[in-house]
Structure formats: C-alpha cells, structure tokens
Amino acid sequence: MKRICLIIFSLLLVFVIFARVGENPTVVGRITSIETKDQLTIAKVEVKEIPLNEIPIKVKAGMSVRIIYSIETAQFRLPIGNVLSVEKDGTILVSIDPKLLEKDVQNPKTQEYFKVKELFLVGAEVSISREAT
Secondary structure, three states: OHHHHHHHHHHHHHHHHHHHHOOOOOEEEEEEEEEEEOOEEEEEEEOOOOOHHHHHHHOOOOOEEEEEEEEOOEEEEEEEEEEEEEOOOOOEEEEEOHHHHOOEEEOOOOOOEEEHHHOOOOOOEEEEEOOOO
16 A cells, blocks of 8 residues: 555656646746837836746746747747846846847748837737747
8 A cells, every 4th residue: 555655656746747847938928118228228028927926936037038920820939138137016127139129030921021120019929938049
C-alpha cells in the first residue's frame, strides 16, 4: 500500500513539473498611452487577463515586447522594445526602440511594405515574453 501511494505521488509530481514546462510564458496586453520625452518613447501597457498580484511575477524588466499584427487568422509579432518596469497598479512601462519602429514589414497578403510605427498606436495589442528582440 505504501508503495502504491509513493508511485501515485511520484506520478503526480512528474505531471505537475511537466505541466509547468508547457505553460505559455507570453503575456498579452494593450497599449494605453504613448509618451515621448527627450527622444525616449515610453508606452504604458495594461494587462487584463492576469490578476494584479501576478503581473510582477510574470513580467520582469528586460522582457521583449512585440506588437501583434493580425491578418485574418495569422498573427505576426513584430518587436518594438523591452519592459522597463512594472508599476504598483500593474501598469507595465515599455521602452520603445525607434530603430525597430522604422523597420519595413511586408504584408504577406498584398505584398506591400509598411513601417512598424504605423501599427504603434494606443489600443494596439502587444505580447510580452522572454524572447530576444
């Protein structure tokens, strides 16, 4: 009986460990404001799907921020900057890299080129993850 309990406990432990490995590390939010001061552009991002107390746990300074560009069912994530900090109210401050906003991107449907800055607007959806920009 003890052996069966030990095996069941071990299986549960392994299951919990592997369940965490597949967890989605990406946090999705929306840009609520954009400010430019002394050639530094800072965007404020708000996340609704995560409880306020979990945001500082899941989002850390230096994480990559990408703007989400959707065409029908396809999603493209274009890098725009990195997380500066997370405020006490859960707002995420993002440092925007102007070089990334000037990158040309081709619309795969129309084959036309546009700049990432055309998508960089208040209300735009962004993803925050540990991936490099």
